[in-house]
Amino acid sequence: MATQGVDALTISDLELDLLIKAIYHRYGFDFSHYKRDSLRRRILLSIKKMNLSSISQLIPNILWDPQAFERLLEEISVPVTEFFRDPDFYHALREKIIPVLKTYPKIRIWVVGCATGEEAYSLALLLHEAGISHHAIIYASDFNQTAITAAQQGIYSDKQIELGEHNYRMSGGQKPFSQYFKKNQMHWHISDTLSQHIHFFVQDLTQAEPMPHLHMICCRNLFIYFDKHLQVKSSYLFSESLLTGGYLALGPKESLGTQLIPKVFQLVDEHNRIYRKWPS
Numbered sequence: 001m002a003t004q005g006v007d008a009l010t011i012s013d014l015e016l017d018l019l020i021k022a023i024y025h026r027y028g029f030d031f032s033h034y035k036r037d038s039l040r041r042r043i044l045l046s047i048k049k050m051n052l053s054s055i056s057q058l059i060p061n062i063l064w065d066p067q068a069f070e071r072l073l074e075e076i077s078v079p080v081t082e083f084f085r086d087p088d089f090y091h092a093l094r095e096k097i098i099p100v101l102k103t104y105p106k107i108r109i110w111v112v113g114c115a116t117g118e119e120a121y122s123l124a125l126l127l128h129e130a131g132i133s134h135h136a137i138i139y140a141s142d143f144n145q146t147a148i149t150a151a152q153q154g155i156y157s158d159k160q161i162e163l164g165e166h167n168y169r170m171s172g173g174q175k176p177f178s179q180y181f182k183k184n185q186m187h188w189h190i191s192d193t194l195s196q197h198i199h200f201f202v203q204d205l206t207q208a209e210p211m212p213h214l215h216m217i218c219c220r221n222l223f224i225y226f227d228k229h230l231q232v233k234s235s236y237l238f239s240e241s242l243l244t245g246g247y248l249a250l251g252p253k254e255s256l257g258t259q260l261i262p263k264v265f266q267l268v269d270e271h272n273r274i275y276r277k278w279p280s
């Protein structure tokens with residue numbers, strides 16, 4: 001009997017549910033409230049890359065082979081990022097948010113879904129240039145262990161630095177971007193000036209507890225993967241984590257469900273979706 005071509009493969013709701021349950025019970029990651037279409041697409045890509053011919057082969061594969069699961073997680077997690085991604089967002093932070101943070105004796109920031117670290121380092125750079133990094137701490141989390149290890153290493157390619165330099169300039173940066181790195185043969189290593197204020201850690205947001213007393217949370221390009229239920233649940237977690245007056249930055253591609261806006265959050269920058277927690 002001819003085997004079905006991978007390009008013709010589909011994943012039924014039942015198969016997807018079985019895979020999600022298998023992952024949850026074996027590894028503890030909960031994908032039950034991820035948007036199903038993009039999840040399906042990513043799983044199909046994985047099946048193709050692993051040279052499998054069906055999801056019924058994938059399930060035992062990931063159950064018994066943690067490395068196969070890591071490859072699947074890498075595909076689902078999309079750890080794509082840039083230094084100063086969406087330069088206008090960082091321009092807004094410089095102009096509107098940093099002047100407020102400057103008035104605080106301590107600054108606690110959480111970067112959720114930080115991928116390979118560029119977003120956390122970009123924030124550390126802004127705080128450094130504003131002269132307030134010495135009393136700031138940035139917590140940066142992602143559920144992808146490989147991405148967190150790369151973030152902790154802080155090693156980037158010429159291409160990443162070139163794009164970072166461009167974005168940094170577009171965001172209003174005036175200094176030589178390369179001064180924040182040490183060049184080592186083919187690679188650029190992030191300087192201690194920026195890394196010393198960041199604590200990277202592995203964490204699955206779907207199962208996270210509130211992180212108290214925060215002045216800002218950046219959660220950009222992550223809600224796009226979540227369904228409405230998980231977006232609202234995460235928004236409540238963020239509102240519990242932020243101090244009154246704290247900022248929630250979602251970035252230009254995402255917005256907060258209307259459920260929370262009138263009660264807890266006020267929009268302070270519409271284009272960049274920056275909200276402020278305000279007493280109701």
Ligand SMILES: C[S@@+](CC[C@H](N)C(=O)[O-])C[C@H]1O[C@@H](n2cnc3c(N)ncnc32)[C@H](O)[C@@H]1O
Nearest residue numbers: 077079081113115142143144204205206220221
């Ligand atoms: C597209 S990247 C965005 C990176 C960065 N925030 C940015 O905007 O450039 C999304 C990141 O979210 C992470 N992620 C996805 N689901 C997550 C979860 N449940 N908990 C923590 N991180 C998650 C992925 O591993 C990935 O690194």
